[in-house]
Amino acid sequence: MAFLFQGLLATTLTILTQIGGLCWLAALPFRHRISVFLGLYVAASLATVWIAPLTGRMLVGCGNDGPLRSASWVYCALNRSYATPEMVAVLDALAIEMDTRFPGTVTLSLDASFPFFDGFPLIPHLSHSDGRQADLASYYNSPDGYAPGLLRSPLGYFAFQRGPTDCPPRHLTLRWDLAWLQPLSPDHNLDGPRMIAALNILAADPRIDRVFVEPHIQESLGVSAPKLRFQGCRAARHDDHMHLQL
Numbered sequence: 001m002a003f004l005f006q007g008l009l010a011t012t013l014t015i016l017t018q019i020g021g022l023c024w025l026a027a028l029p030f031r032h033r034i035s036v037f038l039g040l041y042v043a044a045s046l047a048t049v050w051i052a053p054l055t056g057r058m059l060v061g062c063g064n065d066g067p068l069r070s071a072s073w074v075y076c077a078l079n080r081s082y083a084t085p086e087m088v089a090v091l092d093a094l095a096i097e098m099d100t101r102f103p104g105t106v107t108l109s110l111d112a113s114f115p116f117f118d119g120f121p122l123i124p125h126l127s128h129s130d131g132r133q134a135d136l137a138s139y140y141n142s143p144d145g146y147a148p149g150l151l152r153s154p155l156g157y158f159a160f161q162r163g164p165t166d167c168p169p170r171h172l173t174l175r176w177d178l179a180w181l182q183p184l185s186p187d188h189n190l191d192g193p194r195m196i197a198a199l200n201i202l203a204a205d206p207r208i209d210r211v212f213v214e215p216h217i218q219e220s221l222g223v224s225a226p227k228l229r230f231q232g233c234r235a236a237r238h239d240d241h242m243h244l245q246l
Contacts, residue, residue, distance in 0.1 A: 163216030
């Protein structure tokens with residue numbers, strides 16, 4: 001049972017962080033294994049910042065006070081903020097352009113990919129396995145207008161905008177409505193001008209293949225383009241964030 005528990009824990013850490021499982025296995029021979037694990041994990045994560053670019057991935061938004069920032073330290077701590085240099089360039093260009101058009105605007109990155117190995121899943125996403133996809137938080141208004149860094153949930157996900165859906169109820173799907181969670185989210189409205197600008201900038205970028213955003217968001221903003229698409233009824237809702245891929 002102890003062997004199974006340790007294996008399950010290592011597997012869970014691998015699923016969450018990619019490198020955490022190896023750090024836990026390396027810490028098992030030590031008496032104070034939790035302290036050793038934490039030390040190894042921090043060291044390995046710092047080393048990853050320097051090693052990942054050698055394999056084609058770069059850290060996005062972490063430790064940055066510019067116009068592009070990670071929405072939460074959680075994404076950085078769990079090594080979920082890595083992307084290819086081309087995707088990083090797209091995100092940087094978007095953030096700079098948004099700050100130019102709307103001074104003081106902060107673009108917040110969410111999940112990107114793990115630092116190593118194409119095809120390694122980033123659960124619960126159906127993609128995000130090769131550094132060529134990234135999620136961005138929506139831009140929101142407070143009662144006093146746009147507020148840099150404002151989110152409707154601590155991680156930027158699962159606080160959905162009200163709107164219709166054509167998707168029928170399904171049992172096997174990642175399209176969670178999470179109705180029980182919605183009353184806990186502040187009722188911030190989308191910042192229309194910033195959302196429209198961001199979607200148009202992304203849709204016009206030749207490096208971008210598609211942007212997933214819920215149809216009712218597009219309709220309410222009055223924006224459309226061939227690259228702005230519905231992700232389908234079996235994938236997660238995209239009225240809490242924007243998904244883009246090369």
